[in-house]
Amino acid sequence: MSKKAILTDTTKCIGCNECVAACKRANNLPPDVPRRWHKGDGLSSRTWTAVIRRPGGKFVRKQCRHCIEPACVAVCPVGALKATDDGPVVYDQEACIGCRYCMLACPYGIPRYDWDLAAPYIEKCTFCTTRKDKPGIPACTEVCPTKATVYFEDRQEALAEAKRRLAANPKLKLYGDTDEIGGTCVLYVSDIDLSFLSYATDLGSTPMPKTIAAAIHSTPFVFTGVGLALTGAAVGVNWVVARRMKLQAMQSAQQEEAPVSEESGPSEAPEADGPPTSSAPSPEGQQEPGAESEES
């Protein structure tokens, strides 16, 4: 299914804040006041998009990037955040428990929190999927007087348009293509460096969920592996101890006849230097916990 997209051109933005106002209207967001917990980039739980003024009279609109493979979706323990097939990353506040892992994992620092409420939720741009009058059409793109931020029904078209602009002006750079953490549905064409929008200056091309995938998906193997290894060890130790006791019993029974040769024979004997009655503590204390740490 084709993805929706928003293309924002920072060379066209005049910083009029129309998009911010439209976002507030469309999503019925309450008025904002400066609070201690705001980040200072204009976004907050009540302001989902903001225009940031950059040196040289440049304006950059910040909003959720709607990643194609989002970190926030991968880390949410209850699946409250979901990436829809047509692009928007949406939030189900009925499932959310408020662990705020999405806020930590988002490389752009987008999700915000209702810190002032006793029943707080995560707040972020929804791509206007929850908008009442025209669901799915981002209100911010409707009002832009300079067409600096434009809505595309197909992300490929947006990319094509962006590349056309890039070809016309060699100073421009495209942000949000697949070389940026697997691609985002909110694309930027810019003549200034936009790395200030993300935590790391270079996020790389690997989608964020891939960084934890190997560790998480090995879970069942680690679980059964550790279980089998420990059960094996327990059975082995049990067998060795039992054999040791049996040998001791035989040894004491046949003490006069041939005591030596049988005891040193079995190869497992050196490991089992800890029979229950043994009083040799130090080698035992050294070996076994050491063996454990290798195992775990």
Next chain:
Amino acid sequence: MGRSQTVKVVLWGIAGVGLATVAHRMVYGLGATTNLSDPVPWGLWKGVGVIAGIAMGAGGFVLTGVIHVFRLHRYHALVRPAVITALMGYGSAATMLLFDIGLPWRIWHPIVYWQIHSPLFEVAWCVMLYLTVLSLEFTPIVLERFQYWRSLAAWMVKWLSLPLAILGVMISTLHQSTLGTIFLITPQLHPLWYSPIQHLLFLTSAAGLGMTVIMAEFMIVPWLYRKPADVPMLSSLARAICYTLWAYFALRLIDVVFLTGSISQVLSGSWESVAFVLELAFSVLIPCVLLLVPRVRTTAAGLLSCAALIIMGFVFERSVVSGIAMLRASGADYFPSWSEFGLYGGILAGAGLFFLFAVEEFAIWTPKLVGEQLRPPLPADTAGDGWLQARPGVFTSRGSLAFVLGAAVAVGLLPFQSARSEGLVRAATQAARGEEDGVLHIDGDRDGFLVAFDHGMHIEENGGRPDSCKRCHHMNLPHDKQTGCYGCHTDMHLAMSIFSHDRHVASLGLNQSCRQCHAAGVGRSEETAKACAECHTPDKLTLKVPGATVKSDGSMAVGYEDAMHGLCITCHKDVAKLEEKAHHAECTTCHKPEIAGAQAIESVLGGAAVPR
């Protein structure tokens, strides 16, 4: 009071502080209780309370696993204390998480809402399962107390100990490492800690830290009850800890030298590099080298000092990974509020009290620390009096006093300012917009003291809806920001007017001057006075608004449209020239062609400021 009782009184006091902060957090939310913020969403509670707390409980699975599987009967005395320590560690971490998440009543959600790709989902499940395992391991300890259940307890010890120990290791291996996996997806973490093998580092360090906590416990608890510590056994435990920590150290070196190559950062002199060196020195280098010295290894004081270093080092390491090392990238500051410390301390104190209760009540320590002769069976008629203490009398009242005192002090200290400003901002504003006579409570300078602002009266005095709105919901402050009160009320003692009577009186000759404006024989009021224009020529009355096209008639300021056009357009033109953005000076930048009049203003104001 004995040592243990002094400690218990202190713990009850801290628990009281905790209770007050819990109430505060539940009523006013996280913003009022913590210093967390949008750029720093995880703080003391998650980093130290949950993530370090779970690591500190790791001694349970390591020791029960090793002792049961390898039949190390010499160390059997460690098993039950390890189980109860793990129970306390995990229990306090789970309680901490309960209050840390925004919606505590939904903590069960991971059971129903599955998201198997999330590290936190796995941690949530594993912690739930391991708490179940620990409870099953703890059950026979409780059952033994009751004659009727004793045979069941013996059966459980004989047949369930080994499988439960193995299950515990299986589950714990997963979640102790997954706690590290959490930080594989946070690129804002400083390179010295943003490691691709963070999960292995967390697992090995948790094993070492968990055993260290048990070792410390085996010196502190006998000290509390004035019994000798089993130092020879602890020395061999210390040796096992050293091996684990050296393994961790090796992994850590491999990581920073070969895997991430961030070792060069150590010499950068940034505070992160200092933290890295301190952390490794405290958690591994100093204690493990000290433990090579026989005098340190074979004395309780030496072992305890090393244990303290290791515990401090790793708690520091966990808090660095889960937040401190992200501060530079997120560009924010964070230091926990005292109520964060209060709630965390309260939960730890609760766990400590439960621990001491269990140690005194059940056969956890062998030999038992509190002799039977000290605790005669309670008479039946006092059984309900002091169940938390299990010993009514003087001590109970001291504990209760400390608890109430702690809670009272905390309530007195709670940051009422932040608590009070919650809700007022939103609720009162909404109310004022809904009704004509709404009164807003405004804390303009955020000093905690509110001004009762009569919104309805202001609407009326300024000409009613909708025309008056724009007088204060100013167009040069975009959207929902308002003009401050001082914008109109320049003089607290005069009515709002641009006419300054005092100034006229002073400049015209004080008491001799009344007749110059007010006619003789009629009451002196504004109505009967001369019109301004009789003295002032029109150009002198024009307010100094650049570009205004309509002149003031003398008693009124220029209309806001004109004032705003004057304020906006000149600057827009400047910007359009300077920054080569012609759009800036075009009418349609602000006014849409399809809408006009009041709607045009509304579209500029963003709708949020103009009530519909």
